[in-house]
Amino acid sequence: MTDRQPIVNATTAPLTNVLRFGALVDACVQRPRHLPGIGVFYGHSGFGKTWSAVHAAHRTRARYVECGESWTKLRFLRALAEELGVSQRGTGPDLVERIIIAVCRVWPRGLEFRWWRGCHAALRRAIRLQL
Template sequence: MTQSSQTNNTLAPLRNVLAFRTMLQRLDDRSAGLAGMGCFYGPAGFGKTMASIYCANQRGACLVQCESTWTVKTLCHVILEELGIKPARTTPEMSRQIQQALAMENIPLIVDEADFLVTKKSVEILRDIYEKSGVPVILVGEEALPAKLRRWERIHSRMLERVAAEPLDDEDFGHLKRIRCGDIELSGELEAAIKTASRGSARLMVNNLDTARQRARVLGKDRLALSDMGSVRMHDGTAPELRRFG
């Protein structure tokens, strides 16, 4: 496989992947004495998780995605499982295991859906891990995450980078189209409709491109126009209207 085709089939060129990778590199290369925490934030669907997974794999970082039911103990347990370490019995012991493992191998920690930790007032554990390990710790969450973190001054003051995920642009659309619909030609009118419906959301854009690919398969076409979509509804992030019967 050529270098060009490798690039076309990865998420590397997407603007939010590049932004996340640049932030992680900045934290990795920071000068002595600088804080080492970061925050990557933005609306749902902008590709934050996609970017964090890609960059975690490239850098060899430890990535965990929080859930609404998690406690601090659950978080520590999952991080240790991700690191391949048998968790100790208590939360303080597990925290020390994490700190030592991350520091020893210089492994950054990326915590997705960090809003759940903030809501449960459990986010201080991440500062503990950062302080004792010295590795970059990045929190990934929704648009309001940086504002929410102001309540925790000891975390807020340790943020070296706060990077906002941006809406996908035309270049991002072209790259995703090559990945998702590389064997199908889309008319300019259909491409414009997909961009409008997607509103810069990576999730909606991928859904709409996949819908177009499936429609082309059903029709047996390798070129698709907007009129070919018929009654197929574009993903635009809105719920269907309430139906009324009788």
């Protein structure tokens, strides 16, 4: 028996899937404004897709919502609202409005309409992808 404590490295292992997912997130965030911010990360079961997504969410301070196969749009909106700390009550359009306000920053008054329309369109695209 030994009295020595093993040395443990407390950092994240540089796994290939974690690095690739991080590169995907960086590419989506730093894309030109005219391109959509959509990325696809896929693979067989057990290859670390979920772990990579959780790690990237922690690294970038993003919100992480894991969708179930049987979820409806309203269920997705409620889960997203819960993650953002927004009230989950009301209809789908009510939730969309609250989520947009929670996620998007307020711009100067002259840009409000374009900002609102852009955020609303982006959220609608994200919800459509959940089908």
